[in-house]
Amino acid sequence: MYIFSKKVIFFLVAATLVTLLLFVLSVTIIRVKFDFTLNHKTENIILGHSHSQCAYDDALLPGFKNLSNGGESYFYTYFKLKKILEDNPQIKNVFLEYTNTLVAKKQDDWIWGFEKMNANLAKYGPFMEIEDLVFLYSKNQKDFLPILSSVFRTNLLRLFTNNLKINEQMGGYKALEYSLANRTDTSIKALSKTIYNDTSAVSLDYLKKIVGLCQATNVTIVFIRSPQHPVVNKSNEHFILEHHRNHFKQQLFWDFDSLQLQNKEFGDLFHLNKYGAKKMTSVFYKKYTSEFPQDK
């Protein structure tokens, strides 16, 4: 039994070391080799979650790349932006979605909840520092290890398939085909519910980090708010406006929330469909050319 136990321990130690070695090696290679380079003509990027992802059709915006991604919180946007700015010195302006859902407390689940942490750590985990990972672990110990396994798998697949370039999984314009056109006002109202009650300290913290990062690299950052359907009950509206006044007074804030849109231009209460996006993009571009004539 002594020999058996010795062999088992040896096998387990060897398996652990091999696994750790492979993990560290894969992360290191990805950190060094992963390429966030965009088209050299891209001087403006749009970041945020699904609201901005569905609202700005970058095919209609010369010099723009919409890199918003559904369900992405400021926490992960920060790491994405950091790498993009490092690899794309030509970028002049960052347009960042600044809306009620992105600062809501429920946003925390988008940082360390299983689903979002799983999806985002696989993409941005290799570019995070140890303390960021420790922070995530402290928030969700139960799911962290299984998620690391998924990150490991993604890393190896990236290496084996040589998929080491920024890709659509990290964001991009999404054209919604469906609309609210066939719904009555009553049925639309019934869809609305108050979902924002408190604010997320972590999200706000990373919002500040994003602003700080842009300032440090001499990139202009503009907060934008994409339109939501008028029936949406934004119970933290006062907070978002107050927060902007108190903390980001000097930041430009283009608020398109009150843009007049018809039901047929909404995919659902929170997202524009492709027709709404076309209108929104046009309004946005006009604003951009008037505010940044030198960058046009």
Added chain:
Amino acid sequence: MIFNSFEFALFLPIVFLLYWLIVPKGLKYSNLFLTLSSYFFYGWWDWKFLGLILISTFIDYYAAKKIASSDSPKIRKQFLTISLVSNLGILGFFKYFNFFVQSFIDSFSFFGYHFDYQGLSIVLPVGISFYTFQTLSYTIDVYRKKLEPAESFTSFAAFVCFFPQLVAGPIERATNLLPQFYTKKKFNHAQAVDGLRQILWGFFQKIVIADNAAVIVNDIFANYSSFSGSTLLVGGIFFAFQIYGDFSGYSNIAIGLSRLFGFNLMQNFAFPYFSRDIAEFWRRWHISLSTWFRDYLYIPLGGSRGGTLMKVRNTFIIFLVSGFWHGANWTFVVWGAINAFYFLPLLLSKKNRVHTDDFELSGLISGLVTSAKMLKTFLLSVLAWIFFRADTVSQASEMIGKIFSSSLFVRPHSNHTFDYVMQVGVVIVLMLFIEWHGRKDTFAIQKIGLQWPRPLRVLFYHVIVLLIVLFVGKNQDFIYFQF
């Protein structure tokens, strides 16, 4: 405590080392230690339900003693009845009480009488169906004079609660397992290494296959109304592999663990998805339960002797009871009935024992014919599994209806990325490939690599470990724990 948990990773080496230190002190001590360790293992989930195991142990131990010591058929029958009623009574109350009451009320509603019944809040004790059937086999075998009553209470208690197979089988026969508690164990290096190989394969099946397939299956079954027939079929196929990986994986871990302690449990799965007809499938799937029903229900009912009507009756009884054993839901009963319908034509045409040989794919034509038979059997089982997995019979019917519609030819899609679904698909194919190679052994990797140079063999095991690490997902409970 579940096998794929951190607690179990601590529990196992401690119990293993202490057990082999205690073994030289005598059987009484080693059996007592195994009993207490098994109670700890079970009590970790909920110590309150240990009482049920103890009740079952006491009743069956004393009932069997009385049966064996008496020559009076009346007394023998009385004590057998006590054992049957108490075991099935406990099982019936915890597992089926609400189902029967609700079905009773529903049948009254059909005639226009309405009752307001909320149902009792009954928690189903983990593994109750497994250890109840195991202890029943003991008293029945003693009654049939096939087995002497247990030599001591500790050996019997250890037999009832032996932790590797306590909560999800294999449902051991007392004639096989109980005598193993009478002989002093000697550590067998080869047996232990073989056990470890089986555990490793079991974890691969559970963690890599079942848990990852579950992610896709759960989504498809939860949102079945929004998916096409093709996606639902994919969901059914993934579920077939989920339940196989889950249950066969558990059985392999259980058998492997037992081997670490010097015990041999029966094979529970013999590569069922390579079966060439449904009769063969049922000889290879959950063997311990199928043979239990065969020995204690089917044969006493007359088996396949007698006229056609009796054969049909007995086949339906065994499949319906088998379905109902899985849970108090009509979906399981329908699943059993479907399998009875699959099986009956083979039985009545006396073709139910055509495929008793090993699987082979020799020759182009016969190989193709055999592959087609395997595929047909697999797809038939998938259709039945849809009832097993669905929440209601109407959900399953709707899914089957969609599968047999034009939407079967639409490109499948799910809420998970194509990459993820492909990754799970690839590891399933890998499992099938390895299982095909090891199909003549009792588990897939039993002999794979034994003839290879040592470094290559070690590399093979490291790759399996690495795959397990790479596919650790959100921890899913073993499906059969709920039964």
